[in-house]
Amino acid sequence: MLNDLxxxxxxxxxxxxxxxxTAENxxxxxxxxxDRIFIDSGCSEPLDLTxxxxxxxxxxxxxEILHFLSLSDLDYYETAGNIENLN
Structure with missing residues (x-):
């Protein structure tokens, strides 16, 4: 039985x-x-994916990327070209 399991x-x-x-793929x-993407808030945020x-x-x-409470370093939003931070 253990073998089958x-x-x-x-x-x-x-x-x-x-x-x-991969995240990129x-x-x-x-x-x-x-597309509009909602990124979960706080500790649920997928940091690598973000x-x-x-x-x-x-x-x-x-x-459009939407989030309420990001734990990420928001500086990268300002340097990403097409990305606008609407907080």
């Missing part, structure tokens, strides 16, 4: 790994011009 766990882990993508695949969004800001025309 182990097989199921490893099978599910493999399926999960097969679905993983996910952004370039799913975010389109004109930083990658800003880094790729020049490639995301007319994308």
């Amino acid at each position: 182990s097989k199921d766990i490893f099978s599910n882990l493999k399926k999960f790994r097969d679905k993983q993508v 996910a952004i370039k695949t799913f975010i389109k011009p004109g 930083k990658k969004l800003i880094e790729l800001g020049q490639e995301l025309p007319d994308v």
Whole structure:
């Protein structure tokens, strides 16, 4: 029985790994011009994803990023070109 359980766990882990993508790949695949993105607030903010969004800001025309309480360093919003901080 434990052997079957182990097989199921490893099978599910493999399926999960097969679905993983980089933040950059996910952004370039799913975010389109004109999209509005809400970034969760406070400790729920995905910091790496937020930083990658800003880094790729020049490639995301007319994308609006909304947030209420960011734990990120907001200085990068000011230097990202097309990104405007509306706080």
